[in-house]
Amino acid sequence: MHHSLFAIILCLGCLHTGTESATLNGRITNVSGSVLVGVNVHVQGVSEGAQTDSLGRYRIDSLERRIYIVRISHVGYAVVERRISIEQDAETLDVSLDEALLPGQEITVTATRAIERESPVTFSNVGEKEIQDRFHTQGIPTMLSELPSTTTYSEGGNNVGYTYLTLRGFDQRRISVMINGVPQNDPEDHNVYWVNFPDLASSLKDIQVQRGAGSAFYGPASIGGSINLVTDRFSPEPKLTVTSGYGSYDTRKLGITLNSGMLNNSWVLNAHLSKTQTDGYRHGAWADFLSYFVGGAHYTENSTTRFHIYGSINRDHLNYYGTTRLQTINGRQVNALRDRELRRINPITGDEEIEDFHQPHYEVLHEWAVNPNTTVNNTFFYVQGDGFFDFDGSWGDTTYYRLTAENGFSAVGNPGQSLVRAFVNNRHGGWLPRVKIRSSKTETEMGLEARYHQSIHWGKIRWAENLPSEVFPEYRFYEYKGAKWVLSAYGTHNQRFSDRLNFMASLQLTHKRYRLFDEAYVGNDFTVPFTFINPKIGLNYNATDQVNGYVSLSRTSREPRLVNFYDAANSSFGVQPEFRTEANGRIDFDEPLAKPERLSDLELGAVYNGSRFRASINLFWMDFHDEIVKNGQLDQFGQPVTGNAESTLHRGIELAGAYRPIAPLLFQGNVSLSRNTFEDYTVFDTGTPVSYDGNRIAGFPDFLANLRATYEHLGFRASLALQYVGTQYTDNSENNRQNPQARQALGYDPLKVDPYTAVNLGLAYDLARFTGSSRFEIRLDMNNLFDSLYETHGEGAAFFPAATRNVFLWTKIEL
Numbered sequence: 028m029h030h031s032l033f034a035i036i037l038c039l040g041c042l043h044t045g046t047e048s049a050t051l052n053g054r055i056t057n058v059s060g061s062v063l064v065g066v067n068v069h070v071q072g073v074s075e076g077a078q079t080d081s082l083g084r085y086r087i088d089s090l091e092r093r094i095y096i097v098r099i100s101h102v103g104y105a106v107v108e109r110r111i112s113i114e115q116d117a118e119t120l121d122v123s124l125d126e127a128l129l130p131g132q133e134i135t136v137t138a139t140r141a142i143e144r145e146s147p148v149t150f151s152n153v154g155e156k157e158i159q160d161r162f163h164t165q166g167i168p169t170m171l172s173e174l175p176s177t178t179t180y181s182e183g184g185n186n187v188g189y190t191y192l193t194l195r196g197f198d199q200r201r202i203s204v205m206i207n208g209v210p211q212n213d214p215e216d217h218n219v220y221w222v223n224f225p226d227l228a229s230s231l232k233d234i235q236v237q238r239g240a241g242s243a244f245y246g247p248a249s250i251g252g253s254i255n256l257v258t259d260r261f262s263p264e265p266k267l268t269v270t271s272g273y274g275s276y277d278t279r280k281l282g283i284t285l286n287s288g289m290l291n292n293s294w295v296l297n298a299h300l301s302k303t304q305t306d307g308y309r310h311g312a313w314a315d316f317l318s319y320f321v322g323g324a325h326y327t328e329n330s331t332t333r334f335h336i337y338g339s340i341n342r343d344h345l346n347y348y349g350t351t352r353l354q355t356i357n358g359r360q361v362n363a364l365r366d367r368e369l370r371r372i373n374p375i376t377g378d379e380e381i382e383d384f385h386q387p388h389y390e391v392l393h394e395w396a397v398n399p400n401t402t403v404n405n406t407f408f409y410v411q412g413d414g415f416f417d418f419d420g421s422w423g424d425t426t427y428y429r430l431t432a433e434n435g436f437s438a439v440g441n442p443g444q445s446l447v448r449a450f451v452n453n454r455h456g457g458w459l460p461r462v463k464i465r466s467s468k469t470e471t472e473m474g475l476e477a478r479y480h481q482s483i484h485w486g487k488i489r490w491a492e493n494l495p496s497e498v499f500p501e502y503r504f505y506e507y508k509g510a511k512w513v514l515s516a517y518g519t520h521n522q523r524f525s526d527r528l529n530f531m532a533s534l535q536l537t538h539k540r541y542r543l544f545d546e547a548y549v550g551n552d553f554t555v556p557f558t559f560i561n562p563k564i565g566l567n568y569n570a571t572d573q574v575n576g577y578v579s580l581s582r583t584s585r586e587p588r589l590v591n592f593y594d595a596a597n598s599s600f601g602v603q604p605e606f607r608t609e610a611n612g613r614i615d616f617d618e619p620l621a622k623p624e625r626l627s628d629l630e631l632g633a634v635y636n637g638s639r640f641r642a643s644i645n646l647f648w649m650d651f652h653d654e655i656v657k658n659g660q661l662d663q664f665g666q667p668v669t670g671n672a673e674s675t676l677h678r679g680i681e682l683a684g685a686y687r688p689i690a691p692l693l694f695q696g697n698v699s700l701s702r703n704t705f706e707d708y709t710v711f712d713t714g715t716p717v718s719y720d721g722n723r724i725a726g727f728p729d730f731l732a733n734l735r736a737t738y739e740h741l742g743f744r745a746s747l748a749l750q751y752v753g754t755q756y757t758d759n760s761e762n763n764r765q766n767p768q769a770r771q772a773l774g775y776d777p778l779k780v781d782p783y784t785a786v787n788l789g790l791a792y793d794l795a796r797f798t799g800s801s802r803f804e805i806r807l808d809m810n811n812l813f814d815s816l817y818e819t820h821g822e823g824a825a826f827f828p829a830a831t832r833n834v835f836l837w838t839k840i841e842l
Contacts, residue, residue, distance in 0.1 A: 048741075049113045052086040052690050053120040054638060055079050055099065060572040061144040062636050063124060065154025065233065066101040075742070075795055075802075078156035080693055081685040082641050088741045089796060099124065117690075140235055140255060145521065145529050147565025147577035149632055149645045149681070151175065153234040160744065160791070162228040163272050163808065163837045164280050164303055166190030166221045168199075170228060171254070173733045174236055175645075175681045175697040178752055180820035182346045184308030184371075185276055185830040186810075189222045189347070191820070194238055195647070195677065196703055196727030197251025201585065201624075203243040204254045207335065207390055209408045210246035214455060214480035214511040215541075215589040217247065223386050223412075225339050226301045226318035229270070229282060233257040238681070239647060240628035241563040241581030244517040244533055245459070245476040248561075248585035250626055258335060261295040261324045262286045266801070267842045270301070274808075274835030278305040282318075297322045307346065308830035311373045314343035330395045338387035345382060345418060348374040349825030353776045360774060365816055370828040377419050379446055379489075384414025386453070400465045405458070412453035417489060420447035427599050428488060428504045429548060436495040445491035449596070452483040457513075468523045476515035476537070483508050484596060485547075507546040507595040514538050527569040531579075535561040541589055549598050553606070553616035557623055559584040565630075576633040584625045587655060591621040622653040622671050642684040649677035656708075656724060656759060672759075674707035675724060691740040696733055703727035705759070722761040726820075728753040730782075742793035748786070755780040757821035776824050783817035785810075785829070802841035809834045 055066040062083025069076040070087055072095065077085040092113050097120060099107045104124040111120055141148040151174045161170055165186040168179040172192075182189040192199050200217035203210070206227070212219055237243075238252040246253075265288035273279045282301030289295055299320040306313050320337040350370055354363040363369035389409045396402050424441040425431055432438060461474030485506035488494070519533035540556040565579030593604040607618035632645035654675045679701025686694045708719040723729070730753035737746040756762055762778045763769040770777070791806035814832040821827065 048089045049092055049115065050086060050088050050117045050690070051090055051095075051097070051111070051113065051120060052084065052117065053122065054083045055085065055101070055121070056083055056123050057104070058123055058125055060123075060636075062641070063101055063104070064152050065156060066099060066124070067155075069098045069100075071096040071098060075793070078154055080687070081695060082639060082687055082693075083636070084638075084687060084690075086690050086739070141237055143634070144569050144575045145567055147529075147531055147567045147579040147630070148237050149239050149630055149647070150235055150237040151683075153236070155232050158228055158231050158234065159839075160746075161789070163270075163806070163835055164225075164274075164278060164305070167224065167228055167234075167256075168192035168221055171234070171236060173695075173697075173735060173748060173750065175683050175733075176238060176679070176699040176701070176731060177236075178728060178731065178755075178819075180827050180829075182309075182827060183305070183312035183314065184828055185278065185305065185312075185833060187225070187278060187303065187305045187307065188312070188314040188343050189220075191221075192219075192254075193726065194236070194251035195649075195679065195699075195701065196724070198726065200588070201248070201250035202252055202254060203247040203249035204256075205243070205246055206256045206388075207258055207392060208255075208406055208459060209388075209390060210457075210478070212247035213453075214478070214513070215482060215509050217585075217588050222341060222343070223339055223384070224318075224337075225303055225314075225316040225341070226280075226282065226299070227256070227258070227320070227337065229284065229301065229318075230258045230260050230297075230299055230320045230322075230337070231256055232259045238645075239579070239581070239630050240626050240649065241533075241561055241583040244472075244519055244535055245474060245515050245537075248559075248583055248624075250583065250585055250624065258320070258322070258337070259324075259333075260284075260286070261297055261322070263289045263295065268802075268839065270837070270839045272835055272837035275830070275833035276306045276308055278303075278835060280304075293326050295324045295326075307344075308833070309346055309350075309371050309373045309828070311344045311376060312346040314341070316341050316343075329397075330393065332394075333390075333392045335390040335392075336387060338385065340385045341382065341414075343382050344373075345375045345380045345416060346373045349820075349822060349827045350374070351776070351824055352826055353774060364818055364826060364828055367816070367831065370816065375419070377446070380416075380418050382414065382416040384412065384416075386410060386412035386414070402463045403460075404463075405460045407456075407458055409456040410453065412451070412455075415448050415450040417446055417448050420445040420488070420491075423447070429599050430495055430498070430504075434548075436497050439495050440493055442488065442491035442493050446489045447486055448489045449486045450484070453480070454482070455480040470521040471518070472520075473518045474516070476513060476517070478511075478513040480511045480513075481508065482510070486596060503547065505547065505596050505598060507551075508544050509589055510542040510544070511589075512538075512540045529567045531563075531565045531567070533563045535559075537561070539586055541586075541592070543589065543593060543595060546595055546598070549595075551593060551595070551598075551604055551614075553592070553604065555586075555592060555616075555619055557584075557586040559586075559623070573636050574633065577630075578632075579628075579630045581628045581630075582626070583628070584623050586623050587619075587621040591655065592619050621655075624654055624671075625652045626650070626654075639687045640685070643682070645681040647677070647679055647681075651675040651677060654724075672705055672708040672719075672724075675704065676706050677701065677703045677727070679703075691738055693737045693739075695735045695737075697731075698733075699731040701727070701729055703729075708759070710759070717765075719759050719761075719765075722759055722764055723756055725756050725759050728755045742796060744789070744791040744793075746789040748789075750785045750787075751782070752785075752819070753782050755821065757826075758823050778821075778823065780818050780821045780826065783815065783819070783829075785815070785817070786812040788812050800840060800842050802839060804837075804839045806837040806839070807834065808837065 066079040068085045079085045141150045168190040169186040172179040176195045199219045204219045235255045243249040243253040266286040268284040270282040280303045284299040287296040303316045318339040322335045325332045391407045430436045457478035463472045485503045515537035517535040522530045542554045544552045561583045563581035567577040569575045605620040607615045627650045629648040634643040653671045683697035703724045732751040735748040788809045794803040818826040
């Protein structure tokens with residue numbers, strides 16, 4: 028395989044052929060010399076433009092030898108137009124951009140966004156071009172999987188539908204995710220359901236991923252880091268975009284985007300609609316998504332107002348249980364994950380076991396430039412989610428369904444072949460104001476966060492055999508309401524002591540309060556408050572025009588999930604609220620057993636930016652107390668069961684680089700090495716205390732590596748990506764490290780995901796120069812090029828296999 032990979036990369040590098048047309052290339056920086064990624068470079072009168080890569084370089088081919096006007100624009104910088112005469116085969120135009128307050132664009136660069144050579148933050152940017160070059164149907168986590176210290180997996184195997192992401196091994200419950208500055212983590216569960224944004228990437232302009240604690244000033248606690256997505260695709264020119272594609276597992280997609288262009292010199296409207304469907308790699312893992320995004324922007328001399336309405340109407344089959352590795356087939360034990368058919372088996376087999384969910388988002392974002400040094404922003408949002416999933420509940424007895432005499436039902440046997448519906452209704456709204464004040468040496472931002480979330484949860488039997496005659500259609504065997512208030516104030520200050528040294532300090536005071544109430548049958552009603560102070564300080568030093576270093580120290584805290592206090596959906600199982608119980612049996616709701624997580628994080632990094640080469644190194648030391656960790660078990664909804672570990676330690680090093688040996692060819696890569704262990708953790712699962720001190724924590728791989736080679740010339744693009752992920756343990760025993768005799772038992776199933784290497788290939792050609800359109804691209808993506816059999820994730824003895832070799836053919840036309 029290694030010889031084949033080398034040959035492919037060599038071929039990519041040999042595709043450079045001569046042409047009689049001329050080429051314009053160059054490098055774009057800011058006034059301090061830092062490279063700018065994702066800058067738009069457009070040659071007037073030419074349909075094809077370019078964006079700068081991770082080295083700040085751009086290239087535009089097929090130009091005639093004549094005079095052109097080149098327009099250069101980027102978020103948060105003044106637009107530059109340059110007149111250039113193309114007289115040689117290759118002309119160079121390097122430009123330095125000045126910062127400016129552009130209408131509608133300050134939203135992108137303030138609040139949680141880090142700036143190179145200023146912010147003492149470890150981060151990666153994904154620009155609009157990279158998003159559009161790579162996206163078709165895959166979930167956003169899959170698009171981000173090549174960033175340092177990042178892993179992803181999907182339940183269906185082909186990266187459509189339920190996809191998940193980790194940063195430094197921390198799952199997305201401990202990653203702060205924001206879209207246009209609006210928090211997206213579920214307030215009760217902390218999770219991010221990317222399945223609700225199956226086509227959001229079609230409307231994205233920018234993604235910034237920050238690694239490390241306290242990287243977000245407000246919103247959900249950022250333990251592993253934060254992901255900031257921006258959906259500004261408004262264009263001053265009218266535009267129509269049509270996309271369509273088809274691929275393996277009957278995966279198909281059709282989309283259309285309309286942009287009004289500037290109306291009355293003040294309005295721009297944008298609308299996107301798409302349909303995505305797939306049968307999934309695993310059997311029965313089908314999905315059907317109808318996605319939409321509608322937006323508008325109104326510009327005045329000193330203000331911008333934007334509104335967005337987006338979401339997706341989702342229907343998909345359940346596939347949240349993994350596949351067991353060792354299975355007995357015809358009396359013989361086999362490794363099902365190495366069998367091309369058995370690994371595709373989905374344990375959830377009922378045709379009616381489906382999910383149906385719709386969660387529209389409504390946003391209004393207003394920015395007012397009071398004067399050149401003061402900007403005021405206000406964001407209002409509202410999220411409305413309604414849906415259900417139906418699952419096989421045949422394992423439930425009369426006690427679980429409360430079909431007992433004490434609840435007024437006749438005595439019958441246990442219900443059979445039951446189909447259960449779990450319903451949820453979510454309402455989440457808030458106001459996020461902030462003000463930013465600048466001077467020649469300082470920049471201060473202050474803001475508030477006010478949010479309220481309320482939910483209704485219930486479960487009922489849709490159908491079952493042997494039900495008591497008293498059961499009526501709307502009978503609910505559990506029902507409760509949840510609520511959460513969040514009120515935060517924060518401030519961040521940047522002090523430039525010189526052109527080279529920048530100091531940053533931020534402080535957040537946040538108060539959060541859970542409530543569970545109106546619980547049927549049991550009647551539990553409690554409120555759990557939390558108040559946290561989260562500080563962060565850091566320094567950035569620009570040693571030269573190419574080299575900068577930074578150091579930061581932060582402290583952050585995160586409250587447990589609501590289910591960590593009480594799993595009300597399972598109260599009929601005998602589940603009790605997790606609070607201190609007094610001697611008389613009374614539950615003291617003022618004394619919860621689950622503790623908030625508390626993390627101290629030290630980051631030290633350096634970056635080199637050259638004209639053709641970029642390199643960065645970052646070291647981190649994360650001292651964690653009361654970390655909420657997985658114990659290798661799943662609840663009946665397929666979610667990991669968790670608990671507090673007294674003390675854990677996460678430390679590592681992240682290396683990243685990019686190199687452009689010749690203009691059309693770019694190499695990018697990164698390596699992450701870490702060690703994630705329990706320092707003080709004792710479990711009592713068997714009634715006997717067992718120390719896990721020194722064990723590796725489940726789900727945290729020690730080694731990750733990515734390499735991508737991209738060749739782009741005259742409308743042709745070829746890109747080859749290689750990813751290596753090291754061993755991941757699936758429970759906290761580290762595959763029974765302290766009990767080696769257990770591993771010798773007959774039929775023992777190792778509790779780990781083996782290391783794997785994935786290779787993906789993308790080929791694209793833009794026919795725009797022949798069709799007269801702005802873009803007419805045909806793209807072929809081939810994932811798992813060498814048809815390997817590997818798993819990407821596991822929980823205990825259940826594993827999620829990746830799809831074997833699969834392809835997707837994609838077309839995109841812009842008029």
